[in-house]
Amino acid sequence: MLDYLEEILSTLKQNKLRAIMTGFSVAWGIFMLIILLGSGKGLQNGMEFNLRNIAQNAIQIWPGRTSLEHEGLTKGRRVQFTNEDVELLQREVSGIEDLTGRLYLWSEVPITYKSEYSNYTVTCITPAFYRIRRQNLIKGRFINENDQRESRKVLVLSQSIVDNLFKDEDPIGQYVKLGGIHFKVIGVSASPTDKDAKDALIPLSTGQRVFNGSHNVSNLAMTTAYQTVEANKQVENSVREFLAKRHRFLSEDQEALYVWNTMDSVKQSQGAFNGLRIFIWVVGIMTIVAGIVGVSNIMIILVKERTKELGIRKALGASPWSVVQLVLSESLFITALAGFVGMLLGMGVLHGATLILSKVYEGNPMIRNVFYNPSADFGVALSAAIVLVVAGLLAGFIPARKAASIKPIEALHDE
Amino acid sequence: MSKSIIRVEALHKSYVNGKNSLHVLKGLDMNIQEGELVSIMGSSGSGKSTLLNVLGILDNYDAGSYHLDGIHITRMNETKAARYRNQYIGFVFQSFNLISFKNAVENVALPLYYQGVSRKKRNDLALEYLGRMGLRDWAHHLPSELSGGQKQRLAIARALISKPKMILADEPTGALDSQTSREVMDLLKEVNQTGIAMIIVTHENEIAAQTRRIIRLRDGIIESDEENAAFQHESSAAFLS
Ligand SMILES: Nc1ncnc2c1ncn2[C@@H]1O[C@H](COP(=O)(O)OP(=O)(O)OP(=O)(O)O)[C@@H](O)[C@H]1O
Numbered sequence: 001m002l003d004y005l006e007e008i009l010s011t012l013k014q015n016k017l018r019a020i021m022t023g024f025s026v027a028w029g030i031f032m033l034i035i036l037l038g039s040g041k042g043l044q045n046g047m048e049f050n051l052r053n054i055a056q057n058a059i060q061i062w063p064g065r066t067s068l069e070h071e072g073l074t075k076g077r078r079v080q081f082t083n084e085d086v087e088l089l090q091r092e093v094s095g096i097e098d099l100t101g102r103l104y105l106w107s108e109v110p111i112t113y114k115s116e117y118s119n120y121t122v123t124c125i126t127p128a129f130y131r132i133r134r135q136n137l138i139k140g141r142f143i144n145e146n147d148q149r150e151s152r153k154v155l156v157l158s159q160s161i162v163d164n165l166f167k168d169e170d171p172i173g174q175y176v177k178l179g180g181i182h183f184k185v186i187g188v189s190a191s192p193t194d195k196d197a198k199d200a201l202i203p204l205s206t207g208q209r210v211f212n213g214s215h216n217v218s219n220l221a222m223t224t225a226y227q228t229v230e231a232n233k234q235v236e237n238s239v240r241e242f243l244a245k246r247h248r249f250l251s252e253d254q255e256a257l258y259v260w261n262t263m264d265s266v267k268q269s270q271g272a273f274n275g276l277r278i279f280i281w282v283v284g285i286m287t288i289v290a291g292i293v294g295v296s297n298i299m300i301i302l303v304k305e306r307t308k309e310l311g312i313r314k315a316l317g318a319s320p321w322s323v324v325q326l327v328l329s330e331s332l333f334i335t336a337l338a339g340f341v342g343m344l345l346g347m348g349v350l351h352g353a354t355l356i357l358s359k360v361y362e363g364n365p366m367i368r369n370v371f372y373n374p375s376a377d378f379g380v381a382l383s384a385a386i387v388l389v390v391a392g393l394l395a396g397f398i399p400a401r402k403a404a405s406i407k408p409i410e411a412l413h414d415e
Numbered sequence: 416m417s418k419s420i421i422r423v424e425a426l427h428k429s430y431v432n433g434k435n436s437l438h439v440l441k442g443l444d445m446n447i448q449e450g451e452l453v454s455i456m457g458s459s460g461s462g463k464s465t466l467l468n469v470l471g472i473l474d475n476y477d478a479g480s481y482h483l484d485g486i487h488i489t490r491m492n493e494t495k496a497a498r499y500r501n502q503y504i505g506f507v508f509q510s511f512n513l514i515s516f517k518n519a520v521e522n523v524a525l526p527l528y529y530q531g532v533s534r535k536k537r538n539d540l541a542l543e544y545l546g547r548m549g550l551r552d553w554a555h556h557l558p559s560e561l562s563g564g565q566k567q568r569l570a571i572a573r574a575l576i577s578k579p580k581m582i583l584a585d586e587p588t589g590a591l592d593s594q595t596s597r598e599v600m601d602l603l604k605e606v607n608q609t610g611i612a613m614i615i616v617t618h619e620n621e622i623a624a625q626t627r628r629i630i631r632l633r634d635g636i637i638e639s640d641e642e643n644a645a646f647q648h649e650s651s652a653a654f655l656s
Pocket residue numbers: 430431432437439457458459460461462463464465466
C-alpha cells in the first residue's frame with residue numbers, strides 16, 4: 001500500500017507545478033460549494049431562528065372589515081371576536097388543539113413599581129397561549145388555569161421590563177401598579193428570539209373584567225392537531241367558514257379576516273430554501289466539473305508525455321489494468337487532496353464568519369433572523385467527499401484509457 | 416539433451432497501414448535451445464527488430480507458430496502477455512529505456528514490483544544485481560548521471576532481476592564506443608554462462624563473432640543459420656561466481 005502510494009507520488013513529483021495548478025481548480029470548486037451551501041444554511045437557520053417563538057402548526061387570526069356585501073349587509077363592517085367565538089370554535093370545529101383569545105390593552109399602559117415607571121403593551125391571555133407562542137420561563141411561573149378562572153390580578157413580565165423596574169431586586173411576589181391597579185408579579189419570561197422584547201402578560205379574564213368590562217378579544221391564536229400543510233390548511237378553512245357564518249360575511253372575503261398559518265409559510269420558505277439548495281449544488285457541481293475537465297486535460301498530457309515510461313513499464317510486466325490503476329490513482333490523489341484543502345478552507349471561512357457574526361449579533365440582534373450560524377455540516381462534507389472521489393475517477397477515466405492502449409513497441413521505438 | 420526455449424515455424428508478419436501492407440517476416444523457421452548464445456544479423460530493414468518484438472511478445476504475428484519454453488504463444492490479451500514477458504524474458508535495448516526519474520535501484524527493482532515482491536526484498540535484490548554489474552556505488556543516482564556503458568549495465572541488471580529464461584537484446588552496443596561495447600559484450604557473455612539464453616541483434620561483425628551461432632536475415636527470410644567457427648570460449652566465469 002505504502003509502496004503503491006510512493007509509485008504515485010514519484011510521478012506526481014515530476015510534475016509538481018502542473019499538479020498544483022490543476023488541483024487548484026478542484027479546490028476552488030469545492031471551496032465555492034462549501035461556502036455557498038454554508039450561506040444557504042445560514043439563511044435557513046436565520047428563518048428558523050425567527051420561528052423559534054411560535055409553534056410550527058400555529059394559526060393566528062386577526063379580525064378586519066368586510067369588503068363584500070352579504071345577506072343584505074353592507075360592506076365595511078368591523079368584525080369583533082368575543083369569548084363566545086373561542087368557546088364555540090373549541091367545541092364545534094375539529095382539529096384545533098390549543099386555542100386562546102388575546103386581548104391587547106390600550107397601546108401603552110404605565111406600569112409602576114415604587115418610584116420607577118414606564119409604559120408598556122399589556123396582553124391578556126389564557127394559559128393555552130404558552131403552547132402556541134413560545135416563551136422561556138426565567139423565574140417564578142406562567143399564568144395558569146386558576147389565575148384565569150379566578151381572574152387573579154397577577155402578572156408575568158419580560159426580563160427587560162424587570163431590569164428596568166426592579167434593578168437588582170427580586171420581582172417575584174412584588175406588587176406593581178398597572179393602570180392604577182395593583183398586580184402581583186408571579187413570573188419572569190424571555191422571548192427565545194428577542195431578548196429585548198417587552199411583554200407584560202395578565203390573565204384574559206382579569207383583563208376583560210378589570211379594564212374592558214366586556215367579552216371582547218383582539219385576536220385568536222391556535223394550534224392544530226396536525227403536522228402537514230394540507231391538514232393545517234383544512235383546519236384554517238373550517239375555522240374561516242365557521243367564523244364567516246357566525247359573523248355573517250362571505251368566507252371568500254379576504255379582508256374580513258387576516259390569517260397567518262405558520263405551517264403554510266414555513267413550508268413555503270422551506271420550498272424556497274430547497275430550490276436555493278438545488279441551485280447551489282448545480283452551480284457548485286458545474287464549478288467542480290470545470291475542475292474535472294482541467295484535471296482530465298492535464299492527465300491526458302501527462303500520459304502522452306509518459307508514453308515511453310508507460311511503455312517500458314508494460315514491457316517489464318505491467319498489465320494494462322495496473323497502468324489504468326496508476327493513472328486513476330494519480331488523478332484521484334490530485335482531486336482528493338486538492339478537494340480536501342478546498343473543503344478545509346471553506347469550513348474555515350464559514351467558522352470565521354460565524355465568529356464574526358456572533359459579535360455582530362450583540363450589536364444588532366435582528367440580523368440573526370436573516371442570517372444565523374452559517375455552516376456546512378457533516379452531511380455536506382460527506383457529500384462533497386463523495387463528489388470528489390467521483391470527480392477524481394471521472395477525471396482519470398479518459399487518460400487512463402489512453403494509457404492502457406499504449407503499445408509497448410510503439411513507445412519503445414527508437415527515434 | 417537440451418530443451419528448446421524458442422521454436423518458430425513458418426512465421427509471417429505484415430505491417431498493415433491503411434490500404435498498404437508491408438510483408439516483413441516471410442516464413443521464418445528457427446529453434447533456439449536453452450542457454451544458447453545467438454546473434455541475429457542483417458541489413459537495415461530486413462526485419463530483425465520485428466522478429467525480436469514477436470519473440471518478446473511485444474507484438475503479434477500473422478501466420479505460423481511460436482512456442483516459448485513449450486508454450487504456444489498466440490494472440491493473447493495484454494495482461495497475459497505482460498505476465499509472460501515478466502516471467503520469461505529480459506529486454507536490453509539500444510537506447511537503454513530506463514525510467515529517467517527513478518534512480519538505479521528503483522529502475523532495477525521495477526520488474527519485481529510487478530511481481531508483487533515486497534519493497535525491502537526487491538531493493539535488496541536490486542542492490543545485489545547492481546553489485547554484480549559493478550554499479551553498487553551508483554545505486555542512488557539517476558540514469559542521467561550515468562555514462563552510456565553504465566546505463567546499459569543498469570539495463571542488463573534490470574533484465575536479469577526477474578531471473579528470465581532468455582534475454583533479447585536489440586543492438587545493445589549500438590550507442591556505445593568500442594571499448595564500452597566490449598565491456599558490455601563481456602557482461603552479456605557472462606550472463607549467458609549462467610544458463611540464460613541470449614539473443615543479440617547486431618550490425619557489428621565484431622559482436623556477432625563473439626556468439627556461438629549467427630542467424631542472418633535478408634528481406635524477411637533466413638539467409639543463413641550456422642555455428643560460428645571462430646567462436647572462442649573465453650574464460651571469464653571467475654568474475655561471475
Ligand atoms: N510499426 C511499424 N509499422 C509499419 N512498418 C514498420 C513498423 N516497424 C517496422 N516497420 C517496417 O518493417 C521493416 C522492417 O523493420 P525492422 O525494424 O524489423 O528492421 P530492422 O531489421 O530492425 O532494421 P534496423 O537494422 O534498421 O533496425 C522496415 O521496412 C520498417 O520500415
